[in-house]
Amino acid sequence: MSFLAILNPGLLLILAGMICAxxxxxxxxxxxTIATPIAAFWLLSGATQEVDLMSVSSMGIDMVLYRVDSLxxxxxxxxxxxxTLNGIYALHQDDRVQDASAMIYAGAAVAATFVGDFLSxxxxxELTAISSVFLILKTGTRAAYGAAMxxxxxxxxxxxxxxxxxxxxxxxxxxxxxxxxxxGTDAGTWLLLFAFGIxxxxxxxxxxxxxxxxxxxxxxxxxxxxxxxxxxxxxxARVFAGEHILIWIGAIMTVFPVFFAVIxxxxxxxxxxxxNNQVGFMVCAIGVGTHLALxxxxxxxxxxxxxxxxxxxxMGAVLYRTGTTKASxxxxxxxSMPWTAVFCLIGAxxxxxxxxxxxxxxxxxxxxxxLHEGHIWVWAMLLFASAGVxxxxxxxxxxxxxxxxxxxxxxxxxPFNMLLAMGLASFICxxxxxxxxxxFGYGMLYQMLPYPEVAQAYEPYTFDHILxxxxxxxxxxxxxxxxxxxxxxxxxxxxxxxxADWAYRxxxxxxxxxxxxxxxxxxxxxxxxxxxxxxxxxxxxxxAFSPQGVLARGxxxxxxxxxAAALLCAVLLLSFLGRIV
Amino acid sequence: MAKQGKPLAQANTxxxxxxxxxxxxxxxxxxxxxxxxxxxxxGLSVVLIGADLVYHRHVEQDIESISGFYGIYxxxxxxxxxxxxxxxxWLLCRDEDYYGDDDETSGGGx
Numbered sequence: 001m002s003f004l005a006i007l008n009p010g011l012l013l014i015l016a017g018m019i020c021a022x023x024x025x026x027x028x029x030x031x032x033t034i035a036t037p038i039a040a041f042w043l044l045s046g047a048t049q050e051v052d053l054m055s056v057s058s059m060g061i062d063m064v065l066y067r068v069d070s071l072x073x074x075x076x077x078x079x080x081x082x083x084t085l086n087g088i089y090a091l092h093q094d095d096r097v098q099d100a101s102a103m104i105y106a107g108a109a110v111a112a113t114f115v116g117d118f119l120s121x122x123x124x125x126e127l128t129a130i131s132s133v134f135l136i137l138k139t140g141t142r143a144a145y146g147a148a149m150x151x152x153x154x155x156x157x158x159x160x161x162x163x164x165x166x167x168x169x170x171x172x173x174x175x176x177x178x179x180x181x182x183x184g185t186d187a188g189t190w191l192l193l194f195a196f197g198i199x200x201x202x203x204x205x206x207x208x209x210x211x212x213x214x215x216x217x218x219x220x221x222x223x224x225x226x227x228x229x230x231x232x233x234x235x236x237a238r239v240f241a242g243e244h245i246l247i248w249i250g251a252i253m254t255v256f257p258v259f260f261a262v263i264x265x266x267x268x269x270x271x272x273x274x275x276n277n278q279v280g281f282m283v284c285a286i287g288v289g290t291h292l293a294l295x296x297x298x299x300x301x302x303x304x305x306x307x308x309x310x311x312x313x314x315m316g317a318v319l320y321r322t323g324t325t326k327a328s329x330x331x332x333x334x335x336s337m338p339w340t341a342v343f344c345l346i347g348a349x350x351x352x353x354x355x356x357x358x359x360x361x362x363x364x365x366x367x368x369x370x371l372h373e374g375h376i377w378v379w380a381m382l383l384f385a386s387a388g389v390x391x392x393x394x395x396x397x398x399x400x401x402x403x404x405x406x407x408x409x410x411x412x413x414x415p416f417n418m419l420l421a422m423g424l425a426s427f428i429c430x431x432x433x434x435x436x437x438x439x440f441g442y443g444m445l446y447q448m449l450p451y452p453e454v455a456q457a458y459e460p461y462t463f464d465h466i467l468x469x470x471x472x473x474x475x476x477x478x479x480x481x482x483x484x485x486x487x488x489x490x491x492x493x494x495x496x497x498x499x500a501d502w503a504y505r506x507x508x509x510x511x512x513x514x515x516x517x518x519x520x521x522x523x524x525x526x527x528x529x530x531x532x533x534x535x536x537x538x539x540x541x542x543x544a545f546s547p548q549g550v551l552a553r554g555x556x557x558x559x560x561x562x563x564a565a566a567l568l569c570a571v572l573l574l575s576f577l578g579r580i581v
Numbered sequence: 582m583a584k585q586g587k588p589l590a591q592a593n594t595x596x597x598x599x600x601x602x603x604x605x606x607x608x609x610x611x612x613x614x615x616x617x618x619x620x621x622x623x624g625l626s627v628v629l630i631g632a633d634l635v636y637h638r639h640v641e642q643d644i645e646s647i648s649g650f651y652g653i654y655x656x657x658x659x660x661x662x663x664x665x666x667x668x669x670x671w672l673l674c675r676d677e678d679y680y681g682d683d684d685e686t687s688g689g690g691x
Contacts, residue, residue, distance in 0.1 A: 471652035
């Protein structure tokens with residue numbers, strides 16, 4: 001019992017994942033994938049908060065392996081709910097690798113949430129990358145292989161930067177603990193920001209996400225959507241809360257994916273852009289850094305993990321049944337997959353922040369905090385992005401998959417386990433958003449936030465909030481209907497949308513290929529030049545110093561002795577001069 | 582590749598739907614559906630902006646106090662995003678096999 005009380009719940013998941021990796025019996029794996037996150041939550045709920053529950057000292061570095069507080073609790077809890085739902089969603093498939101990968105990945109994210117030093121964080125940070133790559137690889141296509149390798153490279157780079165930054169900090173301060181830092185003149189903090197920024201998919205570092213998630217397996221994309229970016233959000237909130245640079249990074253993050261999402265044809269890729277946009281709201285709130293804003297970031301992360309998972313689940317079900325998620329090939333699926341359509345609509349309403357859905361009670365906190373601090377332009381950007389979310393996740397995803405032009409595809413409804421996972425996620429989306437009545441409703445979410453007393457003083461369901469939010473959404477939806485009616489909505493067509501990854505996938509790759517070609521040509525030529533030079537030099541030396549050489553010939557047969565005598569004289573002379581001077 | 586769902590049995594022809602679909606979405610697909618949605622949204626918009634005209638909202642910033650600000654902002658923002666779709670598509674869209682991967686952009690697996 002005492003050991004269980006100090007066991008980081010993430011380690012339990014990792015252990016279960018390792019058992020899954022070698023367990024041929026599907027039934028046992030099914031029990032493990034669902035029961036372990038629940039057991040882990042039981043461990044977590046019994047943990048004493050604000051205390052180092054497990055720590056070790058090694059080589060002068062204090063490593064804190066388990067520490068819980070209100071900020072880490074809500075993230076860890078959300079991760080465990082996601083792990084449970086993912087376990088249910090994956091029940092239909094008999095795949096040892098994916099079961100193990102998903103469990104270890106979730107465990108690494110949970111473990112990383114509850115560690116208290118950068119070195120332990122680094123270990124689990126890298127483990128999330130290494131364990132999750134199999135969820136992409138298992139798709140088995142060449143495109144997936146390429147995306148998986150790029151994903152792994154970027155993620156490992158993030159870990160290396162994290163370690164580098166942490167050691168820099170350690171060298172200066174002698175402190176490895178994860179703590180609030182301010183970006184200053186030392187390189188360490190900036191390296192950490194880069195490391196977190198890569199994982200949070202900051203602008204221009206974001207493309208690993210759109211590259212890899214849509215190529216993951218049906219279950220893989222659902223699993224991936226929950227952990228990596230939100231772990232980065234958690235660490236940002238822990239370390240860089242109130243750093244004003246994050247306000248603008250976040251605001252830009254909310255806006256630019258909106259434009260990519262409107263032209264993207266692959267609906268899972270649209271969801272990946274939408275994920276970017278949502279994380280932007282959280283990053284922005286962390287930058288504002290007030291208690292209200294940090295509550296907003298945490299609430300948004302919690303709600304987002306569930307509704308984004310739900311949306312990926314619904315698109316996964318569509319992919320599983322129809323073999324595609326391309327908008328240009330879908331439409332009219334409400335006729336054969338009505339349950340999936342309903343759950344997708346609930347996810348869409350949640351992410352669009354309709355009142356009575358989870359996005360509303362979460363995003364209101366951030367919007368109010370930004371406005372309250374007087375960041376009027378940032379607020380305008382977030383409001384713009386909110387209309388954008390309605391466009392790509394609220395309308396485009398359900399409309400093009402389930403309604404719109406009927407593709408004529410008639411398939412079976414999703415398997416029961418998928419529907420169950422989607423149903424549970426939908427339930428959570430609504431349950432944590434209803435007006436608070438005797439502890440039920442959004443009060444459940446608010447009491448878990450990092451600053452519960454600030455949260456409980458906040459009222460999301462005021463007439464003002466509802467009126468303004470409904471105005472924004474209803475008139476934006478009206479714009480959609482009008483644009484459709486006048487055929488101004490761009491038609492969905494297959495294609496590749498260029499993004500920042502063009503820099504390395506096309507330009508960088510091109511430069512690499514070109515330099516390879518140049519080297520293949522120039523290499524032998526250069527080698528020839530060097531060989532000729534060397535042969536000439538060798539010839540000269542040989543001509544001078546060999547037994548048949550110039551120096552050996554000379555008028556005196558004992559040329560060597562003369563030279564030795566001359567050198568000796570020179571040395572004597574030098575040492576003599578050295579003495580007098 | 583995914584174990585794709587087999588097409589439903591012959592009995593379930595093109596005109597037939599999943600029974601639940603009729604219950605939930607029986608109203609979709611009629612000739613009047615589009616008009617109902619359009620006029621419903623117009624009616625709702627009028628009500629929401631009308632409410633804004635008579636109700637004095639608590640505001641943090643001056644710009645918020647404009648009646649119907651949120652609605653107009655939402656309408657304009659949404660239209661702008663969608664109308665940018667065509668020029669951006671022209672600028673950024675390339676062939677599906679642009680990067681030389683196969684065109685399998687969606688994951689398979691099970």
